Amino acid sequence: MFYDTRKGDHGLPRNPFKSCVVPRPIGWITSISAAGAVNLAPYSFFNGVAGEPPMVMFATNGRKPDGSGKDSVANCEATGEFVVNIATWALREAMNRTSLHAPGAVDEFELAGLETEASALVRPPRVKASPIHLECRFHQTVELPARDPESRNAIVIGEVIGVHIADSVLTEGLVDMEKVKPIARLGYLDYTRVDHVFSMRRPG
Numbered sequence: 001m002f003y004d005t006r007k008g009d010h011g012l013p014r015n016p017f018k019s020c021v022v023p024r025p026i027g028w029i030t031s032i033s034a035a036g037a038v039n040l041a042p043y044s045f046f047n048g049v050a051g052e053p054p055m056v057m058f059a060t061n062g063r064k065p066d067g068s069g070k071d072s073v074a075n076c077e078a079t080g081e082f083v084v085n086i087a088t089w090a091l092r093e094a095m096n097r098t099s100l101h102a103p104g105a106v107d108e109f110e111l112a113g114l115e116t117e118a119s120a121l122v123r124p125p126r127v128k129a130s131p132i133h134l135e136c137r138f139h140q141t142v143e144l145p146a147r148d149p150e151s152r153n154a155i156v157i158g159e160v161i162g163v164h165i166a167d168s169v170l171t172e173g174l175v176d177m178e179k180v181k182p183i184a185r186l187g188y189l190d191y192t193r194v195d196h197v198f199s200m201r202r203p204g
């Protein structure tokens with residue numbers, strides 16, 4: 001089959017696009033508002049985009065039911081810092097709860113029964129139970145086109161200035177994915193879990 005995304009003429013029961021770019025890792029973003037409210041939310045338009053210095057991005061799509069933009073983006077832009085917590089199989093339910101559209105003043109850590117842990121270099125706290133945290137300094141927002149003029153699609157880019165890795169997920173000095181068990185988004189309501197790893201050498 002073929003469809004023109006501008007016409008949306010796929011004829012399928014659901015838009016298949018998000019099932020075509022998979023799996024998408026989940027950046028579980030902690031930020032703090034200008035007024036000091038702590039915020040936590042998952043973003044699966046998320047990835048690492050450079051290694052030296054390490055950089056990450058997450059992208060906001062759409063808007064909240066009250067029409068306003070997403071808190072994580074506003075907070076990063078206002079205070080210049082965020083933390084990426086890696087979402088794992090063990091934390092899947094808590095991660096999902098923090099996606100609730102909550103007013104800016106609601107602390108999603110409380111909502112999901114999660115403990116915080118202070119960061120080393122930035123103000124937003126970490127999700128204590130997550131085995132990997134990336135402390136980030138806001139770099140830039142890149143605006144994207146949005147079909148709905150009321151929505152904001154934009155990419156937030158940050159420089160990773162500090163990395164925490166729990167000793168419990170290291171095996172002989174390597175980050176062991178079978179211990180981390182990160183989860184990632186597929187299309188529809190589906191997720192996957194990294195629990196099988198294979199290696200390949202590049203040619204030459």
Ligand SMILES: Cc1cc2nc3c(=O)[nH]c(=O)nc-3n(C[C@H](O)[C@H](O)[C@H](O)COP(=O)(O)O)c2cc1C
Pocket residue numbers: 026039040041042043044045046059060061062064069070071072073095096098099100101102185
């Ligand atoms: C697994 C998962 C992935 C998500 N990925 C995104 C995303 O990439 N971009 C986005 O705008 N919203 C995404 N959402 C929805 C946001 O988490 C949700 O809108 C949240 O309320 C935003 O919170 P904030 O306003 O505190 O930033 C995702 C939700 C879940 C459960």
